[in-house]
Amino acid sequence: MNEIFLDQRSCQSCPIRHRAVCSKCEPDELQMLDRIKYYRHYDPGQPVVWAGDEMDFVASVVAGIATLSQTLEDGRTQMVGLLLPSDFLGRPGRVTAPYDVTATSALTLCCFRRKPFEKMLVETPSISQRLLEMTLDELDAARQWMLILGRKTAREKIASLLTIIAQREAALQRRAPTNGSSFELPLTREAMADYLGLTLETVSRQISALKRAGIIELEGKRFVTVPDFAALMDETGDDSDGGLPV
Amino acid sequence: MNEIFLDQRSCQSCPIRHRAVCSKCEPDELQMLDRIKYYRHYDPGQPVVWAGDEMDFVASVVAGIATLSQTLEDGRTQMVGLLLPSDFLGRPGRVTAPYDVTATSALTLCCFRRKPFEKMLVETPSISQRLLEMTLDELDAARQWMLILGRKTAREKIASLLTIIAQREAALQRRAPTNGSSFELPLTREAMADYLGLTLETVSRQISALKRAGIIELEGKRFVTVPDFAALMDETGDDSDGGLPV
DNA sequence: CGTGAAATTGAAGAGCGTCAACGTACGTGG
DNA sequence: CCACGTACGTTGACGCTCTTCAATTTCACG
Structure with a gap:
């Protein structure tokens, strides 16, 4: 479990190519991403990170489902994110995970080392613009979710x-x-x-x-x-x- | 009420200059923003837009408080956003408002015409990067809020x-x-x-x-x-x- | 076939919503 | 200046929804 696959799968055949954070990238930009990426696999139920842990990567969900959740001191927990294939995990510029992340099913992540990804983000509008779109979509989803929770x-x-x-x-x-x-x-x-x-x-x-x-x-x-x-x-x-x- | 002030207040003396969507802009970029901006004032309790309305601008809150809220068919309503000075209102690329926006106090908006703002967003990394930061912050706030609502x-x-x-x-x-x-x-x-x-x-x-x-x-x-x-x-x-x- | 996690179902009670009455502050007009 | 109206806030009584605690059933997997 938690094996790191060192073979670089081709971005061309990637199942989330058209929706993920890299969906607006040109071939040369994909090549640069390729250099800082690696795949990780998690078994169902396995933690990806705990709230408070350091995270040295950000990632795209390639396959499977992950959840973000928060816990109060007496153990009550609330899920605050449900990550499906093509969704993005992690926040550029942030070192410490604010939520528990768990693999709900068998999960494959396409991980990018944080530091070089942050550098690319600044230099590559096609990535930052796509990430902005995705974040705005998530914010809308969170607001729909708030209506469900509250009312x-x-x-x-x-x-x-x-x-x-x-x-x-x-x-x-x-x-x-x-x-x-x-x-x-x-x-x-x-x-x-x-x-x-x-x-x-x-x-x-x-x-x-x-x-x-x-x-x-x-x-x-x-x-x-x-x-x-x-x-x-x-x-x-x-x-x-x-x-x-x- | 709802008057449009045509005098261009100087961005230099703007009270939200250091936190708003324009906070990373260079003087020449501010000048371009200046050309597409105008101020709007709302009285306490006054609606800014209704869900479903067309919105031809996006805006920064300069002073006062605005709320975003959603309503179920039987009238139950849930607030999903609380906008304070320097917060951003509207979504680039979206024509129709998804939420009711209301001025809770006397409210001043610095509005940008939507089309030219979207154009600048693509061409001006200092704006899109700042908007990404702000959106990520809002997403975090929404997730804290979900824990409050749910548990x-x-x-x-x-x-x-x-x-x-x-x-x-x-x-x-x-x-x-x-x-x-x-x-x-x-x-x-x-x-x-x-x-x-x-x-x-x-x-x-x-x-x-x-x-x-x-x-x-x-x-x-x-x-x-x-x-x-x-x-x-x-x-x-x-x-x-x-x-x-x- | 056996075992444990996941799911179902029941009974009892707490927490919050609903409905209603009342209090308070503030502005308006006689 | 006081009566009046209105918006906002407080408090009480009661009931319903959902939680809590517990027992039982179902199903996937060794």
Whole structure:
């Protein structure tokens, strides 16, 4: 575990090439990134860094899922970030990690050594501009999330999370969520609870309630089918015109 | 109200010059910004834009306070941003406002016409780099806020908000909050409730409780004195080592 | 087939929301 | 100058949602 693969995989065939922080780079810029990058793999459940640790790299998520979370002194924890493939991890200019980072599934990171990356960031507008875009997107997502945490009921929270996951899954295949579409929940009930500011028991109860109401169907504990996507959206409490405009 | 002041105030004497999006600009860059900027004033309570409206400018807050908020279809609202002097409003590349923006106090904005600002952003690294820094700071703040919304009790939420305000007030005078320091609450009870995901009644009750416990003292309804800052921090539920490292 | 983590379900109670009444400060007009 | 209106804030009573604690079930994997 935690092996460092020294073979340089080609950026050309990289699955996150078109969305990651390097997506606006020219071939010569990719070549420079290549020199400061290395891959890291993590097993499911494995910590990437603990809050307070020094981090000598920033990274792109290539495959798998990572979570950012914060913990109060008595152990209550809140997830504050959910990193999917192409998302960026770390903050240029910052030495110490402010959050616990955990690999929720098998995780592959494309790591860049921090110091040289910071140097490139200053000299390479195509990187800093893409990072700005991505950070603004994350800020929007965080604000949607704040509305969920602050004002939604348990049922609405669950419906919102299912909607978000369904939309991201669909987006990977470059389409909108359709009736009858299904997906695998990438989170345990406890992780969903930490995402939504609930207990895992409440998460479980509300998922059962949505199943009983016919809003969702379950195969096993993780595989969800949504027979009528509009019906699920209705349960989120959101304004009907829904998401963020561009 | 909503008058447009056509006199170009000098950037040199601007009170937010050292922290705003233009803080890294050279004199010639400031001159270019000067050509696309204009000031706007808003009265307390006045809307700046509604969610869904077109916004033909982005802006820096020069003086006063603005809030960003979202509303569910049944009227529940959650504040998702609190803009103080030097904070940036708007997103380059976005036409439609995703949030309601309201002037909570008398508010002065330094507005930049959107199109030319976007052009400058691409051509002027000192602006895009500063905007990236500021956006990353806001993302950190949003994540702290998510912990408050998701996991803290009503009392901890109030204590956290008071701590945040005290620290910002102190930072304006370039010092840390001290015992006996006092400040004016810039928000109504209702605005505090929208910030914290509570009702205004709960906010009022918890403020009274903190007063009864001797953690804070009140003169009138808005003026707060904190006799022992560590005692207030203890009420936030945060880890003792506290805030975000740099 | 056995074992442990993950998930479900139930019962009881705390915390916060809801509804309602009342208090306080401030400005306006008779 | 005082009555009045309004916005803001406080306090109380009650009930619902979600948490807490506990027992049980399901499922993946050795």
